[in-house]
Amino acid sequence: MARCLSFTAARDRCYDRSFSAAGLRPTATVLGDGGTVHCWAPKSPNPARPPLLLIHGFGANAKWQWAGYLRPLLRSGFDLYVPDLLFFGGSEAPGPDRSEVYQARCLTAAMEALGVRRFGVVGNSYGGFVAYRMAAIFPEAVEKVVLLAAGVCVEERDLAAGLFVVSNVAEAASILLPQRPDKLRQLVRLSFCNPPRVMPSCCIWDYIQVGWQNLVV
CATH class of the missing domain: 3.40.50.1820 (Alpha/Beta hydrolase fold, catalytic domain)
Structure with missing residues (x-):
């Protein structure tokens, strides 16, 4: 259903x-x-x-x-x-x-x-x-x-200047492969020049569960 x-x-x-x-x-x-x-x-x-x-x-x-x-x-x-x-x-x-x-x-x-x-x-x-x-x-x-x-x-100095601030690979993965609404919102803020102002959690959960069901990493 x-x-x-x-x-x-x-x-x-x-x-x-x-x-x-x-x-x-x-x-x-x-x-x-x-x-x-x-x-x-x-x-x-x-x-x-x-x-x-x-x-x-x-x-x-x-x-x-x-x-x-x-x-x-x-x-x-x-x-x-x-x-x-x-x-x-x-x-x-x-x-x-x-x-x-x-x-x-x-x-x-x-x-x-x-x-x-x-x-x-x-x-x-x-x-x-x-x-x-x-x-x-x-x-x-x-x-x-x-x-x-x-x-x-991209060079190391670009990352050091704050282009993509993460402390380790696990943190990067949690952003690039978000499994929670807050992480997907964070990814959108990092990726979009004009991110959507409203992203309902119900829609985000649906996208994570249905849209990424065939993603294999």
């Missing part, structure tokens, strides 16, 4: 319809190691439109991160490819490797399996680290790369 009344589940279904209405279809590419990359891809790829890969950030998935950007990017003339990173959303992997290098290799393999051998990449936050690795490892595949809010050049 709780799932039927879930705001998060209802919104997720709306995102499914939005992606489909935007001309995208869900695909699943099985990798050599047994992993699977879930990716929204064009129903009818157009060779005249440059392919653009959108990589979401940590804790999100493809639909929740990029739904609001589909129409503007499509109007700009791109063929969009919107994957879930491994261990997020509908993508999964059997091994223990959690590195951005592994993510980069898997996404590049998925794009090749979809018949796309050269493309632009936009990476947000953690997705920016993956995009950076893709461009470095596969220059023949990545034509252009755009990094959004990705600290690929």
